[in-house]
Amino acid sequence: MATQYAPEQKQLALQILRDSGGDINAAHLKTGVNERTLYRWRNDLWRSWRRQSESPVLPNPPKPLPQFEDDLDAMAFLRQQIMSELLNLANNFQPDMNYMTPAKRVQLLTQLTDRFIKLDVHLNARQEEEIEYVYEYEVEHHVEKEPDPEGMVWNDREWVPIGEE
Secondary structure, X not given: OXXXXXXXXXXXHHHHHHHOOOOHHHXXXXXXXXXXXXXXXXXXXXXXXXXXXXXXXXXOOOOOOOOOOOHHHHHHHHHHHHHHHHXXXXXXXXXXXXXXXXXXXHHHHHHHHHHHHHHHHXXXXXXXXXXXXXXXOOOOOOOOOOOOOOOEEXXXXXXXXXXXX
């Protein structure tokens, strides 16, 4: 037969459960209330909170995506976004430790850095494909003029006999 608890006992048990950080075993030892009952009360309390709470509102509504002329511009935008996220993570490494363990944060930084490097290599390769190389060169042609063995010489327009230059 199930044990009946007074509403005050239930409130006290839930308060102890909350103070112990949700540790069912610790609350059971302090109150003497069955562990299954504590689980049920905790779930009921959580469900009632969910019904009462409003639907979550995003802190910043999503921005519309910018339009890009080609894939290269879209990739450059993505590269810029990854770089800003990497800098943000690195800048807030110590203060955000409450939300993520250092190992997870390092893993996230490593993965983002890896993606950034791969994207950078891909972008550089694509940019090199689009480079048009223009070669400009000048040719200098030099010919030494020797006097004609038959007595003719070149006067920059025609061959003339030597002495009539």
